[in-house]
Amino acid sequence: MPPATAVKPARPGNHTSEIRKLSTLLETSQALSGTLDLRAGLHKVLDILARHHSVVRSMVTLLSEDDGGLHVAASDGLDEPGHKIHYAVGEGITGKVVQSGRPVVVPRVSREPQFLRRASERPELARQELSFICVPIVLNRRAVGALGVDLHFKADRDYDRYAKFLGVVASMIAQALKVQRLVEAERRRLLDENTHLREELRERYDFSNIIGTSGPAREMYEQVARVASTNTTVLIRGESGTGKELIAHAIHYNSLRAKKPFVKVSCAALPESLIESELFGYEKGAFTGAQQRKKGRFELAEGGTLFLDEIGDLPLPLQPKLLRFLQERRYERVGEARSRSADVRLIAATNRDLDVAVAAGQFREDLLFRINVVELALPPLRERFDRLVLAGHLLAFFARQMGKRIEGFTDLAREALSRYPWPGNLRELRNAMERAAIFAAGPVLDAGDLPERVTAAGLGSGPEKPSAIAVGEPVTLEQLEAEHIRLILARAASREDAARVLGIDPSTLYRKRKQLGF
Numbered sequence: 001m002p003p004a005t006a007v008k009p010a011r012p013g014n015h016t017s018e019i020r021k022l023s024t025l026l027e028t029s030q031a032l033s034g035t036l037d038l039r040a041g042l043h044k045v046l047d048i049l050a051r052h053h054s055v056v057r058s059m060v061t062l063l064s065e066d067d068g069g070l071h072v073a074a075s076d077g078l079d080e081p082g083h084k085i086h087y088a089v090g091e092g093i094t095g096k097v098v099q100s101g102r103p104v105v106v107p108r109v110s111r112e113p114q115f116l117r118r119a120s121e122r123p124e125l126a127r128q129e130l131s132f133i134c135v136p137i138v139l140n141r142r143a144v145g146a147l148g149v150d151l152h153f154k155a156d157r158d159y160d161r162y163a164k165f166l167g168v169v170a171s172m173i174a175q176a177l178k179v180q181r182l183v184e185a186e187r188r189r190l191l192d193e194n195t196h197l198r199e200e201l202r203e204r205y206d207f208s209n210i211i212g213t214s215g216p217a218r219e220m221y222e223q224v225a226r227v228a229s230t231n232t233t234v235l236i237r238g239e240s241g242t243g244k245e246l247i248a249h250a251i252h253y254n255s256l257r258a259k260k261p262f263v264k265v266s267c268a269a270l271p272e273s274l275i276e277s278e279l280f281g282y283e284k285g286a287f288t289g290a291q292q293r294k295k296g297r298f299e300l301a302e303g304g305t306l307f308l309d310e311i312g313d314l315p316l317p318l319q320p321k322l323l324r325f326l327q328e329r330r331y332e333r334v335g336e337a338r339s340r341s342a343d344v345r346l347i348a349a350t351n352r353d354l355d356v357a358v359a360a361g362q363f364r365e366d367l368l369f370r371i372n373v374v375e376l377a378l379p380p381l382r383e384r385f386d387r388l389v390l391a392g393h394l395l396a397f398f399a400r401q402m403g404k405r406i407e408g409f410t411d412l413a414r415e416a417l418s419r420y421p422w423p424g425n426l427r428e429l430r431n432a433m434e435r436a437a438i439f440a441a442g443p444v445l446d447a448g449d450l451p452e453r454v455t456a457a458g459l460g461s462g463p464e465k466p467s468a469i470a471v472g473e474p475v476t477l478e479q480l481e482a483e484h485i486r487l488i489l490a491r492a493a494s495r496e497d498a499a500r501v502l503g504i505d506p507s508t509l510y511r512k513r514k515q516l517g518f
Contacts, residue, residue, distance in 0.1 A: 021165050024052045028169055032176040036183055041176055042074030045169065050076055055149045056124060060173065061087065061094055062137070062145035070098060070145070077150075093134055094146050101143040103135040103167060105159045109150070122150070129153035135166045139174045147173065220247075220376055227374050228254040233326065235311075235371050236349040238378030241427030244349040245309065247376060252305040257345060260304030263297050268310040276318055277334045286335025298331055298342045305345045311371065312352035312363060319364045326370045346371065381422040381429060391417050394430055395445060398437035406440050411496065412447040412459065420454045482516045485509070 031044035042060050049055040057077030061070040070087040072078075078085070090099040093114050097104050106112045109122060109130045124130055131153045137145035147170045151157075227234055228251045236244045245264070252262045270278055277286075281296030297306060308314070314322065325331050326346065330339045348371045357363035381387060392408065399406040409417065422428055436449045447455050488498045499506040 020052050024048055024165075025168060025172070027052075028172050032172055036180065038176055038180040039074055042173065043076070045173065046074055046076040049149060049169070053149075053151070055151060056130065058147070058149040059085075059094075060137070060145060060147050061098075062177070063089070063098065070095060073145070093132070094148055097134045097136050097146045097148075098143045101136050101138060103133070103163045105163050106132040107157075107159060108153060124152075131157070131159070133159065133163050133166055135163060135170045137170045137174050137177070139178055144174070144177065146170075220378060223374070223376055224250055225254070227251060227376070229256070231257075231345050233345070233371055233373045234347045234376060235374070236347065236376045236378065237354075238349075238351060239380045239425055240351045241425035242378040242380060243426045244351075244378060245307065246426075247378065248305075248307045248347045248349060251347060252307075252345075255305070255345070257304050261301050262305050262307065263301035264307045264309060265297050266309045268313040272315045272318075275315060276321070279318075280321070280331050280333055282334035283336045286333070290335070293333075296331075296333065298325070298344055299340070301342075301344045303343055305347055308346065308348045310350060310352075311348040312350040312354055312357055314363075316362065316364070319367050323364065323367045323370055326367075381425045387422070387429070388414060388417055390426070391429060391433055394433035395437055398434045399440075402437055404437060404440065405443055406437060406445055407443050408445070410444055410446045413445050413450060416447050416450055416455045416459050419459070420457050481512075485512060485516065489513075 027048045028045050031048065032041045035041050046055075046058045046060070049058055055076070057075075059075045059078065060073045062073045063069070064071050068089070070089065072085045075085075087095045089095050093104050093106065093112075096114075106115075109115060109132050110125050112132070115132075122130055129152075131151045132148065133151065134146050134148035136143040137147060147166060149166065151162075224247055234248075234251060236247055238244050248264075249262065252258065265275075265279060267275065277290075277294070277296070279296050279298060281294050281299055282290050284290055284293050321331065325342070329343070330341050332339055354363050354368050354372075358365045358368055381390075384390075388409070395406055395409075424431075432451050432454055435451060436445055440446075440449045447459065485498075489495070495509060496506055499509040504512075
């Protein structure tokens, strides 16, 4: 049996030093991972080195993406403020470490002529020798900075081992720097995307893109343009589908609040038990299920616009709280004692007659006065003579989306679009044009491409009128001609179409109708 090999016991001092280094690495990891503020994390790391390893002074320098020089990101114990100190790559010991990517150990600072002494004059050298260790901070196999420390000189210090220890600290700093750059890159991407989306919204809701040539529509758009530049509360009235939300967006994105949030709340879509907490938010434990604090829509819309759609359906008990906000610009979260303020512009919309609701006791009159500072009344589509302009704009939009070339409407399609009453207003017209663009087979949209309800109502393709000629009764040629003209007129989309079917000029048809008395 071979003799046992003797194991040399570790010196107590070495064991304590290794434990101290492990403790330092643990605290360093926690300091860097506990914050997204890299500068604050680096200061904590340098403080840890000072406490655990009697570091006299320390400094972290990083390459600047702007000028390519080395600038101080964090320091401890320097004579000059860190922001005034910088090095070129290759300049001084710190610059050479970054240039070469290799650590440098100077056991005796007083004997090293390469020191530039920019960070400190090192007054300790008058009574005690100092050592300097500088290690690179390497990211993606490239030195992007350096960690340098001053230590009291010790003849028995294992400088190579200490440099490796600082190299581990530097690698942790490198990982924290990588995370910060990733976060910063994502933040810039989101900001750019946010800016791009806001510009798209601004363009989409620019006044020039709101189509309409009828008198009521143009008058309303002029009012919108004047209101947008103010902070005035606006009430938008109109039937369902007339474009109330579109107008609210246009007001917001053409106002000084365009870069702030536009938050929508549908008073009709939320149950009465939830709408208060949705509007004003709630505190943790305010009610069963309130597991944590939640911001309300007023808070989310800070600096921007809150759009209350269908405000006529706002529960009566909640109306005094909205009134108070409009009067004082203050509110409370559900379950909260203190009052909050908010800088929010309010735009409300309704398809109800609020005057009738006030008379019926369903809406507060004082709240109506508060929200009705400026009233915008949207005309229903049936009262707008620019229906074909709107239809053409929507058809062109959907045709582009589908990669089709549709240039316009046939006479029959135009007649059907003009005569149909459009009870669903712009929403129904939009849906009809999207469907028509899908089914259109040629470059011109025909009546058969429209929804059946549009052609049925617009072209009168219901039950035919009974003939004016009785069965078995002798008839003259003039009577047959009159009956034929009457039937063609009943079926055609317009008098021009009827004249074309009859093979006569529209003026001739006009004279014949006058002669025949219809």
